[in-house]
Amino acid sequence: MxxxxxxxxxxxxxxxxxxxxxxxxxxxxxxxxxxxxxxxxDPNANLGDKLGVKVERTIGQLREDLLKQADDLPAGMSKQDAVMYHLRLAMVEGEKFDLVTMGRQEGRGCYCYINNLLRTFLDGIMDDYRYVVIDNEAGMEHLSRRTCQKMDMLVIVTDPTVVGLTTARRILELAMEMEVAFSHSMLVVSRVRGELSSTLVDAIEDAGFEKWTTIPHDDEIDRLAEEGLPLTELSKDSAVAVAVRELVNMMH
Ligand SMILES: Nc1ncnc2c1ncn2[C@@H]1O[C@H](COP(=O)(O)OP(=O)(O)OP(=O)(O)O)[C@@H](O)[C@H]1O
Ligand SMILES: [Mg+2]
Incomplete structure (x- = not known):
């Protein structure tokens, strides 16, 4: 496989x-x-905007449609076929990536059956790709209703503050307590201006992550966000782009 x-x-x-x-x-x-x-x-989805593609449908919306359709499928179409078909519709195919947007759970129906099917199919789809990147909602609640079975790398992002680090550490601890299956962990200290203080570095090294790295602050990223432009516009020579490439190399 x-x-x-x-x-x-x-x-x-x-x-x-x-x-x-x-x-x-x-x-x-x-x-x-x-x-x-x-x-x-993230139910409050914006990865499509950041990647510069338009999201027409979310899994949340298609779940709703599937529930309505469940007893009324075209002849010869099984529920599995229907889920697969709709899942493909909810995918945006870019040149360098495909995007699936989970969206919100819309109604109040009973979704267990459909959710299980969706999870199975999402796991199946993931196997078709060498790399999968999952952007999660803030906090840690989502870890309990995670989107997939396994994670190879749990990346926890923090701002360069001791308080931020405490939250990052809590999320890591929770992930371990909940036996969320992840093989490796990395802390990413983001929006760093200048050098990190030695107090912060000590706290980082004590936090229990396998690896850690930093991403510099870049006004260009804020400017793109302000204007609603995708990050594909960010120059490949920018310090942030270089830092992200280094981060990718650290994963192997
Ligand atoms: N390295 C950076 N340099 C400058 N600005 C940054 C950097 N990284 C993120 N930002 C800015 O910080 C803001 C929040 O970024 P982003 O949306 O990626 O955070 P998030 O953790 O996904 O937020 P949420 O919890 O709402 O999903 C955005 O305005 C973004 O442009
Ligand atoms: Mg976000």
């Missing part, structure tokens, strides 16, 4: 998870020549 390498990006609100996810998708595909699967698992 073709095994994929699954990278899940987590962390508290506004630290730069989606920015890093989008840049990881770009970097991974450039470095490997592979089409990367991007999964936006």
């Amino acid at each position: 073709n095994m994929s390498y699954v990278i899940a990006v987590a962390g508290k609100g506004g630290v730069g998870k989606s920015t890093l996810s989008a840049l990881l998708v770009r970097s991974l595909s450039e470095l490997t020549g592979e089409i990367v699967l991007a999964v936006d698992a």
